[in-house]
Amino acid sequence: MIKNRLFGTDLINLKQIENIKFVIPSYQRPYVWGDQEVKKLLSDFYKAFQKDKNSNYYIGTILTRENSFEAELIDGQQRFTTMWLIAFVFWTKQSGSEIEKILKTPDGKLKMSFEIRTEVANYLYALIKNKETAEEAIYNTQEHPYLQNIARALTTIQSIIDEEVPEIELKDFGNYINSRVRLIKNTTPKKQDLNKLFSTINSAGVQLEQTDIVKSNLLNHIDEKVLYGKIWESCEDMSNFFERNARISFPKSSWAKIDLSKQINFNKSIFIYEDMDSGNFGNENFTIDDIDVENLEPYKDSGLRDQDEKRDSEVIYCRSIINFGQLLLHTYRIHLKLEDKPDFEGTFHVNRLIEIFSNLKDQAEIKRFIERLWTIRNLFDKYIVKWVSDNNTKIESLELLNINKNSENYYSRTPYEKSAILMLQSVLYFTGDYLRQFWLTPFLYFLYKKNQDKSATDESILKGLEKIDNQLSLCSSMNDKDATYKMLELDLNFELKFEEYLNKSNGTKFKHYWFQKLEYLLWKNWREDNKTEEFNNYRIVSRNSIEHIYPQKNAKIDDDHLHSFGNLVLLSVSQNSEYGAKPVGVKRSMFKEKKNTYDTLKSYFIFQKDGEWDVTSIRVHRDEMIKVIQEHYKRDTNAHHLTEKGGDLIKSFGA
Structure with missing residues (x-):
């Protein structure tokens, strides 16, 4: 039984809360986690499991108010719901692991209930009652917005487990999550005003990040703390463009003579943060006691930020594909290579920032690192995709942004036209490790060493990224971290x-x-004379649900062809739910009736021809698609093992 304490704190695992029923209060927002958060949580579990099955893995806190065996979940619903969905997927796979016990309480009731949104509880209960697969569970959620994110998360979890976890490890992995994943459970007094507490939790100030501590530790080892702190500040706001950050940090620079659309290494004679004759403010030993409070002039806003809002960029709002901590890690790996040192040991994770940077103490090396951070952040904004919101629809899309300096010495950011490198970066972003994006280390290193202010869509930049992608995709003897560091030297x-x-x-x-x-590859080599409106609207987006063109239910073909690459396409969850288990002919008609864009280009090649979709059609399509990939790798001079297959198919895309 749960003890009745005031603001109690316990370190728990899932096994310890098997008997507790959680109530989701009315003031809680719906389940909103997307692919990124779900992948981060589950993939990190599996990496920790692979590294050491007997060590604990800590994932944060939940906040509850408790009464006997019932607990009101004040904070932590997103994480706990995801854990429930993970347990459900293990149960559908009959893993036999202990984690399955958190689906229900010992008396057979659903582990979670909801004060509102009863359709969520009904949906979760129906999942258990029908023991549906994730693929089946996504149907019939379109009319219930609170269910769609849950259905997507369920599909993502099943995809990760199918792809990454061998069946032989399922039971042990489930037991690991159940016993070794630890949470801090904080318990409030019974009379606490929960609405007020919940509001306080969600409106609290910004927590001190590890990046702030790393910055402080590094600056403590050097002189010129203010200068290098300003360089750091120019890089850390990933939601703003580098040129705007730099202008704010170094306002006294002669910006008419500086062009940040070019690759400019940091030079303290060029980038100036204060007037040279500003007296004590240039003194590193200046303290608050030196301020003459009586003679201070009233504060006047320089208006620089307002000017930036109006003039500095046509595309004002953007969202980075990585956070600043991740950029620090990629930059540090590049720095280590340039210093002729080995990669840092252990996992690539922002939670290890303080530990990873603890050995960087030499003043001259710290300065070199921070100056390299300046250059790499500039390259990142120029050559790496960002999430950009459409001003009218507010829909986000990945874009490469061109930077231009105008006659008034301000910068404009506008999206390039759709390009091959945008598409390839989208592939890498959506299929790679969301938390790490390992491909960025060799690509940023390539840009740092070989770029000479070329356009982001320049053919040589694309070839460099294609080579990195090809090498990484076919390397099976090393993990991605080791492989991407080794790629820096050979x-x-x-x-x-x-x-x-x-x-x-x-x-x-x-x-x-x-x-x-x-x-x-299909997009890149599409025939110019067959670029329809649907093709022109096409983008590579997040897709996590594998659809069987010939449906699985009551299949009249053998499993080898049913589950062949030739009978499969990768769709979004909502697209998969549209097609369901409908006959091939119905799916073909649905595909052709769509006017906006193609679901996938692979689908186009399946549905463009009428006729029976049988084992012969599946084999032909599979072989054609494999040839497309073969042709691409054959262009790389290192791909010596590839057989001399292929032909003219790559020349006839869109025919």
Whole structure:
């Protein structure tokens, strides 16, 4: 039984709360986690499990108010709901692991109830009652907005487990999550005003980040603290463009003579943060006691930020694909390579920032690192995709942004036209590790070493990224962290024979990367004279649900063809729910009736021809798509193992 305490704190695992029923109060927002948050949580669990099955993994806090075996979940609903969905997927796979016990209380009731949004509780209960797969569970959620994110999360979880976790490890992995994943459970007094407390939690000030502590630690080892602090500040706001950050941090620079649309390394004679004759304010030993409070003039806003809002960029709002902590780690790896040192040990994770940077104490090296951070942040904004919101629809899309300096010495940011490098970066972003994006280390290093102020869409930039992608996709002997660091010094040998892999009948266990890589190649080589409106509107987006064109239910073909790469496409959850288990002919009609864009380009090649979709059609389509990928790798001179197959298919896309 739960003890009745005032603001109690316990370190718990899921096993310790098997008997507790959680109530989601009315003031809680709906479940809103997307692919990124779900992948981060579950993939981190699995990485920790692989590293040490006997060590604990800590994931944060939940806040409850408790009464016997019932607990009101004040904060932590998103995380706990995701854990429930993970347990459900383990249960559908009959893993036999202990984590399945958190689905219900010992008396058979659903683990969670909701003061409002009863359709959520009904949906979760129906999942258990029908023991549906994630693929089946996504149907019939379109009319219930509170269910759609849950259905998407369920599909994402199943995809991750199918792709990453061997069946033989399922039971042990589920037991690991149940016993070794730890949460801090804070318990409030019974008479606490929960609405007020919840409001306070969600409106509290910004928590001190590890990046702030790393900054402080590094600056403590050097002189010129203010100067290098300003360089750091120019890089850390990832929601703003670098040129605007730099202008704010170094307002006294002669901006008419500086062009940040070019690659400019930091130079303290060029970038100036104060007037040279400003007296004590230039003294590193200046303290608050030196201020003459009586003679201070009233504060006057310089108006610089307002000017920036109006003039500094046509595209004002953007969202980075990584956070500043992740950029620090990519930059530090590049720095270590340039210093002829080995990569940092252990996992690539922002939670380890303080530990990873603890060995960086030499003053001259710290300055070199921070100056390199300046250059790499500039390159990042110029060559890496960002999330940009449409001013009218407010819909976000990944874009590469061109930077231009105007006659008034301000900058404009406008999206490039859709390009191959935008598409390839989209593939890497959506199929890679959301938390790490390992491909950025070798790509930023390539740009740092070889770029000479070329356009982001320049062919040489694309070729550099294609080479990185090809090497990483076929390297099977090292993990991504080791491989991407080794790629900084030499080319990796290709090892994975993807033709053999894609000829298997893996069904939903196929890695999503190969579907998205194929989309990139089909788009890149599409026939110019067949670029329809649907094609022009097409983008590579997040897709996490593998659809069987020939439906699985009551299938009249053998499993080898049913689960073949030739019978599969990768769709979004909502697209998959539209098609469901409908006959192929119905799916073909639905596809052709769509006017905005193609679901996938692979779908186009399946549905463009009328006729029966049978085992022969599946084999032909599979072989054609594999040839498309073969042709791409054959262009890389290192791909010696590839067989001399292929032909003219790559010349006829969109025919």
